[in-house]
Amino acid sequence: MMAKYIVCLFLFFTNGLVHAQDTFRLAPPLLRYKSEFFSKPMEVTLLFAQTGTAIRYTLNGNEPSENDTIYKAPLTINNHLTTVKAKAFGYGFLPSETVSATFVKDGYTIISATPTPPNPKYPGNGSMALFDKEGGVANVNSPLWLGYQKDTVAITVYLQRKQTISSILLSMLQDHSARVFLPQQVSVYYFDERANKFKSCFNQTNPASAVTNGSITKNYIISLSKKVKTGILKVVMVPVQSLPEKHPGHGTPGWLFIDEIKVY
Amino acid sequence: MNRRHFIKNTSLGVAGMLWQPDLFAAETIFGHNNKRYRLNTHWSQADVARNPVNDCHEMVQNSQGNIMLLTNEVKNNVLIYDKGGKLLNTWGSEYPGAHGFTLFNENGTDVLFICDNKRHQVIKTSIDGRVLLVLDYPKETGQYTKAEEYVPTETAIAANGDIYVADGYGKDFIIQYNSAGRYIRHFGGRGAEDKYLLNAHGVCVDTRNNLKPTLIVTSRQQNAFKRYTMEGDYIETISLPGAWVCRPVIKGDYLYAAVLQSNSNLWKQSGFVTILDKNNKVVSNIGGSAPGYTNGKLDEMYQTVQCFAYPHDVCIDDEENIYIAQWNSGKVYPYKLSPVV
Numbered sequence: 380m381m382a383k384y385i386v387c388l389f390l391f392f393t394n395g396l397v398h399a400q401d402t403f404r405l406a407p408p409l410l411r412y413k414s415e416f417f418s419k420p421m422e423v424t425l426l427f428a429q430t431g432t433a434i435r436y437t438l439n440g441n442e443p444s445e446n447d448t449i450y451k452a453p454l455t456i457n458n459h460l461t462t463v464k465a466k467a468f469g470y471g472f473l474p475s476e477t478v479s480a481t482f483v484k485d486g487y488t489i490i491s492a493t494p495t496p497p498n499p500k501y502p503g504n505g506s507m508a509l510f511d512k513e514g515g516v517a518n519v520n521s522p523l524w525l526g527y528q529k530d531t532v533a534i535t536v537y538l539q540r541k542q543t544i545s546s547i548l549l550s551m552l553q554d555h556s557a558r559v560f561l562p563q564q565v566s567v568y569y570f571d572e573r574a575n576k577f578k579s580c581f582n583q584t585n586p587a588s589a590v591t592n593g594s595i596t597k598n599y600i601i602s603l604s605k606k607v608k609t610g611i612l613k614v615v616m617v618p619v620q621s622l623p624e625k626h627p628g629h630g631t632p633g634w635l636f637i638d639e640i641k642v643y
Numbered sequence: 644m645n646r647r648h649f650i651k652n653t654s655l656g657v658a659g660m661l662w663q664p665d666l667f668a669a670e671t672i673f674g675h676n677n678k679r680y681r682l683n684t685h686w687s688q689a690d691v692a693r694n695p696v697n698d699c700h701e702m703v704q705n706s707q708g709n710i711m712l713l714t715n716e717v718k719n720n721v722l723i724y725d726k727g728g729k730l731l732n733t734w735g736s737e738y739p740g741a742h743g744f745t746l747f748n749e750n751g752t753d754v755l756f757i758c759d760n761k762r763h764q765v766i767k768t769s770i771d772g773r774v775l776l777v778l779d780y781p782k783e784t785g786q787y788t789k790a791e792e793y794v795p796t797e798t799a800i801a802a803n804g805d806i807y808v809a810d811g812y813g814k815d816f817i818i819q820y821n822s823a824g825r826y827i828r829h830f831g832g833r834g835a836e837d838k839y840l841l842n843a844h845g846v847c848v849d850t851r852n853n854l855k856p857t858l859i860v861t862s863r864q865q866n867a868f869k870r871y872t873m874e875g876d877y878i879e880t881i882s883l884p885g886a887w888v889c890r891p892v893i894k895g896d897y898l899y900a901a902v903l904q905s906n907s908n909l910w911k912q913s914g915f916v917t918i919l920d921k922n923n924k925v926v927s928n929i930g931g932s933a934p935g936y937t938n939g940k941l942d943e944m945y946q947t948v949q950c951f952a953y954p955h956d957v958c959i960d961d962e963e964n965i966y967i968a969q970w971n972s973g974k975v976y977p978y979k980l981s982p983v984v
Contacts, residue, residue, distance in 0.1 A: 428932035472948065
């Protein structure tokens with residue numbers, strides 16, 4: 380009996396040592412598109428060349444599960460603020476992390492958007508950078524970002540014609556390990572023709588955010604409590620002046636990255 | 644699972660099954676085409692308390708058939724294993740920036756070349772660690788004013804003993820010396836044209852065409868290898884979209900390379916291993932996407948299975964097994980891949 384027990388133990392030991400199988404996680408699928416901004420319906424492609432796996436996705440903002448639709452062909456995006464979430468699943472593997480992107484439809488036509496000069500390291504791509512329908516690349520090194528540190532950022536936006544405005548969308552980057560945070564304060568002013576001056580229509584102070592991993596694009600949506608009629612807006616943002624306590628760079632200033640403005 | 648394992652597992656009874664939840668998981672085969680492998684993440688039998696590793700940078704197989712690992716852990720810079728993963732010996736404590744590791748058979752005797760990127764030197768040693776030659780920063784090139792500008796990452800040794808050093812974390816020059824360490828020439832460096840390099844992390848002599856060996860140099864941030872004549876004249880670029888390739892390693896008709904990470908998922912442990920055939924077409928990615936060509940151009944490659952974090956080098960032994968050394972991956976020992984035949 381004892382001998383049998385020892386043999387059993389021995390077998391377990393060698394088995395565990397030599398044949399223990401690791402269960403690996405799948406890497407996230409690749410989410411490919413020209414830009415997060417569109418005016419006509421646009422295509423979004425997902426890639427994951429791994430036999431025995433499938434990409435499943437949702438368009439309703441929910442976390443993809445094993446019951447969601449399997450990706451077979453490029454998706455066509457029609458609607459403003461459509462979020463694609465995708466995840467790879469495969470037998471014998473742990474499911475991947477979720478990849479996600481939100482697609483933003485064009486608003487009123489902008490003819491000029493003049494920002495405070497960005498930090499020379501992150502100049503963006505020219506005078507039309509903030510309304511060229513390019514961007515939404517979740518990577519600090521994308522040349523499309525305008526980067527700011529410390530200085531208050533003011534962007535004056537000129538619309539093609541006077542419009543009734545209910546919301547504004549700022550496309551920004553969040554990458555805490557690269558010290559890129561959303562602004563700590565955002566205000567909006569509209570030009571009141573009759574009074575011949577800018578008037579405040581929005582002001583929000585954001586609490587210090589929790590430190591997270593990864594590089595993601597964020598659509599900072601400003602909903603005006605009262606619609607305004609104007610052709611000129613001024614958006615003023617204050618970058619995080621002192622990184623939060625949990626961040627290795629605690630106390631030093633953060634960066635603010637923006638690549639597009641939309642007005643609705 | 645083969646029959647033998649099944650019988651073994653059955654004999655364990657219920658307890659064994661409870662303790663081994665992965666017992667019935669599908670066995671994962673990695674890679675593509677004729678380059679497919681099983682992965683063993685527990686190959687090393689070294690005792691972490693006695694013989695720790697830090698970054699495992701590179702590996703080579705010596706003439707005795709043993710596997711040598713170079714790590715920047717100064718408790719034991721070099722670990723010598725048998726192919727089964729048993730630790731046989733260690734040496735070295737004076738290489739804090741141990742990075743490049745090349746073995747050369749010099750008239751029947753194995754010698755080693757270590758690139759130390761903290762010491763800013765290349766050190767030639769005997770197989771047991773006796774220092775034979777030290778190459779300081781290459782003043783002769785006229786490109787350097789101090790040692791700190793020179794951060795060598797790799798060497799390759801030509802059949803005639805000429806030493807090629809890749810300054811992969813310095814100025815990206817390839818510096819050629821004769822076997823005695825006398826400067827001959829330099830080439831590469833940074834610039835806009837194709838002949839220039841960006842992060843010249845590795846170099847090897849491509850002997851797959853015996854009549855005319857050439858040099859293959861890594862240009863990691865450009866996701867490419869670049870081929871030069873042995874005199875440093877640029878020949879061609881081998882584009883590897885998406886792949887941060889480390890040094891090229893030639894074995895038989897194939898070129899193997901660790902891919903530190905995928906461009907699509909930077910600094911998130913998105914590495915894999917790539918294998919190119921003698922025409923430099925990718926035939927297999929271990930832990931990476933199935934290689935595909937569209938109109939003759941290689942599709943972007945990326946990690947698909949997180950079986951490696953940041954692979955830094957591959958060593959292919961005489962039985963076609965692959966050992967994988969990893970950088971910044973939780974101080975893990977090397978993994979071993981065995982071919983599926």
